[in-house]
Amino acid sequence: MRKLPVYLIVDTSTSMRGEPIAAVEEGVRVLHNSLRRNPYALEVAYLSVITFATEVVQLVPLTEVALFTPPKLVAKGRTNLGAALELVTNRARVEVQRSQPGVKGDWKPLVFIMSDGRPSDSVPQAMKVFDQYQWGIVVACAAGPKGDVDKLGRITKNVVLLESTTTQSISEYFKWVSSSVATTSRRIEQTDADAALDALPPPPSTLSLVKF
Amino acid sequence: MDKSFEPQSTSPALSFTLVFVDNTPPGHKDRYCRTQFETAVRQLRFDVARVKTPYLFRMSQFSDALRPGRDQVRLELEDVQGFDALGLACKIDDGGLPQIVGTPLRAFKGDVHIRACSKLNGEKEPDDFEVTRSFEIAEESVDTWPLWQDLPTPTDTPYEAPNQDTLCKTIPLSAPIVVIGASQRGRSHAHQGDFRDDYMTARFADSNPLSRGDDNGEWRYGWHVLTVSDGAGSATFSRKGAQLVCDTMADALFNELNHSSNSAPLTDAVRDSFNERWTRLQANCFGPVDSMTRSRLKLGETFTRAVYAAYMAVFNEAATLRERTRRHVSVRDYNATALCVAVKRFKGADGWKSDKLHRRPPVWAILSYWIGDGAVAVYRPNDENRILTLGKGDSGEYAGETRFITSKDEARFDSVEPRVNLTFLRNFEGIILATDGVTDPFFPSDSSMETFSAWQTFWNDKLRAGAPDAFPSLQNEKNGEIAPQKRADALLRWLMFKERGYHDDRTILLALNDKLAARNRSTANDD
Numbered sequence: 001m002r003k004l005p006v007y008l009i010v011d012t013s014t015s016m017r018g019e020p021i022a023a024v025e026e027g028v029r030v031l032h033n034s035l036r037r038n039p040y041a042l043e044v045a046y047l048s049v050i051t052f053a054t055e056v057v058q059l060v061p062l063t064e065v066a067l068f069t070p071p072k073l074v075a076k077g078r079t080n081l082g083a084a085l086e087l088v089t090n091r092a093r094v095e096v097q098r099s100q101p102g103v104k105g106d107w108k109p110l111v112f113i114m115s116d117g118r119p120s121d122s123v124p125q126a127m128k129v130f131d132q133y134q135w136g137i138v139v140a141c142a143a144g145p146k147g148d149v150d151k152l153g154r155i156t157k158n159v160v161l162l163e164s165t166t167t168q169s170i171s172e173y174f175k176w177v178s179s180s181v182a183t184t185s186r187r188i189e190q191t192d193a194d195a196a197l198d199a200l201p202p203p204p205s206t207l208s209l210v211k212f
Numbered sequence: 213m214d215k216s217f218e219p220q221s222t223s224p225a226l227s228f229t230l231v232f233v234d235n236t237p238p239g240h241k242d243r244y245c246r247t248q249f250e251t252a253v254r255q256l257r258f259d260v261a262r263v264k265t266p267y268l269f270r271m272s273q274f275s276d277a278l279r280p281g282r283d284q285v286r287l288e289l290e291d292v293q294g295f296d297a298l299g300l301a302c303k304i305d306d307g308g309l310p311q312i313v314g315t316p317l318r319a320f321k322g323d324v325h326i327r328a329c330s331k332l333n334g335e336k337e338p339d340d341f342e343v344t345r346s347f348e349i350a351e352e353s354v355d356t357w358p359l360w361q362d363l364p365t366p367t368d369t370p371y372e373a374p375n376q377d378t379l380c381k382t383i384p385l386s387a388p389i390v391v392i393g394a395s396q397r398g399r400s401h402a403h404q405g406d407f408r409d410d411y412m413t414a415r416f417a418d419s420n421p422l423s424r425g426d427d428n429g430e431w432r433y434g435w436h437v438l439t440v441s442d443g444a445g446s447a448t449f450s451r452k453g454a455q456l457v458c459d460t461m462a463d464a465l466f467n468e469l470n471h472s473s474n475s476a477p478l479t480d481a482v483r484d485s486f487n488e489r490w491t492r493l494q495a496n497c498f499g500p501v502d503s504m505t506r507s508r509l510k511l512g513e514t515f516t517r518a519v520y521a522a523y524m525a526v527f528n529e530a531a532t533l534r535e536r537t538r539r540h541v542s543v544r545d546y547n548a549t550a551l552c553v554a555v556k557r558f559k560g561a562d563g564w565k566s567d568k569l570h571r572r573p574p575v576w577a578i579l580s581y582w583i584g585d586g587a588v589a590v591y592r593p594n595d596e597n598r599i600l601t602l603g604k605g606d607s608g609e610y611a612g613e614t615r616f617i618t619s620k621d622e623a624r625f626d627s628v629e630p631r632v633n634l635t636f637l638r639n640f641e642g643i644i645l646a647t648d649g650v651t652d653p654f655f656p657s658d659s660s661m662e663t664f665s666a667w668q669t670f671w672n673d674k675l676r677a678g679a680p681d682a683f684p685s686l687q688n689e690k691n692g693e694i695a696p697q698k699r700a701d702a703l704l705r706w707l708m709f710k711e712r713g714y715h716d717d718r719t720i721l722l723a724l725n726d727k728l729a730a731r732n733r734s735t736a737n738d739d
Contacts, residue, residue, distance in 0.1 A: 001713040002652075039356035040400050043713045066350045067260040098610065102657045105610040134610065183404065 004044045005062055005096050005109035006181050007088050011143070012051040015117050016075040020143070020165040024114070027174030029070040034178040041065055041182050044107075048091065052084035053077030062095040081119035082126035085155065089133045108136030112177050115152065116143040116165055123151055130155070137200065139180075141173055142210070149210050159210040160203055169206045176203050225323050226294035226347060228302050230310060232277070232330040235284040248277040253328045256345055261300070261316045263352040269312045270305065278308055291327075298349060320349040357710070363405030370533055373407045373451040378704050379721065380696035381416050383436060389555075390696055390724045391416070391438065392682060394704035398649055399715035409443030409548075410647050410719040411454035415466040417556075435469035435479075435556040435579075437462045440721050442586060442647040444547035444616060449533075453526055453546030457617055460525040461552050461581075464518035469554055469579075478514060481507035482577050483558055486636045490572040504634075512629035515552075515581050520623040522550065543618050549584025550617040551645045553602070555723060573638060578602070580633040583622060585614045585648040587661055591671050592640045599667040602633045605658045614648075642671070642724045649718035653711040675720075679706035684726045 008031075010024055028049065035041040047068050049060040054077030060068065092109050099105035140152035144165040152159045162169050180200045203209065232249045252273040261267040278285055287310055292302045299317035304310055324347045329340040365375070379393035397408035417434030439458040443450025469475055485504040526546045534541040558575050582588045582603035590600040606615040621627055651661065654674055660666040676683050681694060681702035707718045 003713075037359065039359035040403065040715065042354050042356050042359070043715075066354045067262060069257055069259055072255055072257055099657070101659045104652075104657050108610045136610075 003046045004107040007111045009050045009113040011115040012053045013079040021075040023167040023170035025073045031174045031178040038182045056083040078120040080121045082121040082123045085126040085130040111138040113140040118148045160207045172204045172206045227325040228292040229290040229327040231288040258347045261349040271310045316349040362402045371452040378700035380700040392700040393721035395719035396707040398717040407451045409451045410717040411458045412440045413458045414438045435554045437466045438553045440551040440645040442549045447547040448545045453548035456525045457522045457548045460522040464521040468514045516625045516628040523623045547616040552581040554579040576637045578635045587651045590640045591642045599664045645721040647719040649716035653714040
């Protein structure tokens with residue numbers, strides 16, 4: 001069976017404390033619940049949660065939907081996005097199967113990054129590692145007014161802007177992520193970076209696409 | 213949510229009491245720190261377990277509170293309830309951490325009540341508190357079947373495509389073959405109301421008697437052409453692409469091989485290369501076959517023209533739709549793979565030439581062209597148990613990556629010629645053309661597609677066992693021949709097979725040699 005790996009990379013720096021982090025926690029729960037109702041996602045999708053603050057942690061290793069537990073998130077520390085990009089690349093190298101003689105490869109991983117602020121560490125440095133890996137679709141979400149669209153734009157062309165970090169808008173974002181996961185598994189064939197966002201369902205009105 | 217999805221919880225709620233024991237002398241700097249213990253308890257979340265799968269959940273968040281290496285501080289468990297009925301144990305492990313371990317017996321979804329308290333130098337502290345956490349044991353395998361929807365396709369699109377299709381034909385030769393095919397919209401497409409993007413077609417020579425008479429009978433039977441195409445899931449109009457590719461390739465090849473001014477020299481070249489090969493074989497003389505090179509060149513040109521015709525058909529269709537709708541439409545929106553086979557029986561050359569060296573048996577010539585995933589193969593168990601894969605699949609490093617005939621570069625001679633295969637076979641049981649919706653679930657890799665045992669399992673245990681009415685059998689022979697349409701219907705029913713994670717469109721087109729198949733059955737029975 002060829003799995004569809006989905007990496008959720010979430011900002012848990014101090015600025016996320018309070019409503020935003022609670023909303024993200026709830027969002028992951030909503031995402032998980034809706035994937036549990038989708039037969040295709042239940043069969044093929046695998047979820048992982050990576051959080052970045054001062055420390056970068058893979059809270060949930062790549063786990064199939066039926067066995068996934070939404071994690072408890074704690075917001076505290078700096079915004080080490082670069083380290084998160086390195087970690088997800090290293091994890092994908094271990095957790096995602098590539099085609100080899102005798103084994104067929106998994107789907108290319110989907111990556112959803114969410115950050116509400118300016119990265120504290122060097123993103124360009126980390127991109128040297130991150131870019132080496134063949135990702136499926138990488139979507140970066142700049143959450144709230146302080147989200148650093150320019151920095152996120154260096155990670156991927158697919159940047160969406162969330163105007164605020166209220167429970168409402170964060171939950172909309174995660175609903176969109178869940179429908180993206182449910183529909184992409186067979187659409188990401190032959191993806192090139194430009195066409196990537198077209199392959200996803202249209203984002204809700206609270207999300208705006210950033211054009212570069 | 214469907215009821216079958218909610219694991220039943222009939223056992224009493226799970227519970228345990230966690231006691232933090234601290235015997236550090238009063239006044240010591242590391243003495244009991246209530247917050248660390250409490251934080252750890254409050255952060256507790258259990259991983260989901262699964263029936264019959266060994267489970268181990270270590271509550272490692274307590275390691276900070278335990279101050280490693282200090283035996284005055286430890287955790288104790290009391291009043292553990294409900295876990296053993298599920299096949300689990302809740303206990304303190306060798307490292308002093310609480311854990312839940314075991315192999316769950318049945319599914320469960322419910323709460324764990326955790327009571328936390330502490331004992332300081334043997335005295336119970338008045339700081340008890342309780343938390344409730346959910347705990348789940350998932351079914352051994354989740355039954356996703358009730359969740360699949362079968363939605364109708366939209367009506368407001370430029371191209372329609374039926375959700376399923378069958379094809380059948382008996383070709384009356386001295387060694388008759390039956391062609392049956394079935395194509396079914398995949399569950400993942402049906403769930404979203406998407407179209408079937410697969411397509412198949414065939415052109416049969418016997419319905420178009422060939423004009424050129426030949427006393428050797430070489431020309432009595434023309435080339436039959438079979439094509440299958442899988443439209444890319446990522447391309448909006450790939451269903452139309454697949455149809456255009458199949459029909460254009462089939463028409464082009466059929467005409468080139470049977471009717472055009474090229475057909476006679478081409479077929480002569482193919483026959484000559486077999487004759488030469490046969491003659492050399494009889495004379496034990498090996499080495500490159502000159503006429504093979506000549507026929508390959510001709511075949512390369514023929515297939516290049518067919519591939520180019522398919523590309524142009526798609527190109528023109530895209531242009532027409534662009535003109536009509538004034539929307540951005542490109543060839544890429546029609547991306548599709550292509551699997552083609554042309555087959556012809558050459559009559560034996562008994563008396564064809566008087567000298568013995570040129571005498572050769574009747575033979576099947578099988579031409580093929582294959583781009584993208586799926587498979588084209590010839591199954592011939594009685595011939596040294598070999599599978600003949602007619603070409604190589606184009607799957608990429610990750611799932612879902614492949615090549616399409618609709619790329620411009622693929623219509624060049626240099627790209628087409630290496631994909632063309634010419635094979636001569638005395639006999640075969642079946643020629644198989646299948647899209648990846650059929651091959652992916654059964655072949656773990658491209659290399660397994662080249663091993664006979666994988667095909668044998670596919671042919672006998674999956675295909676024949678799953679669709680017995682599509683094949684001749686001793687039983688069926690007693691009851692008389694089954695109508696080809698019934699055989700194709702049986703194949704279509706088989707295409708609904710359930711295989712976790714594999715729900716793409718499925719298409720299989722078979723050319724079956726019934727006599728040989730029946731003979732193989734009876735020999736198998738004799739054994």
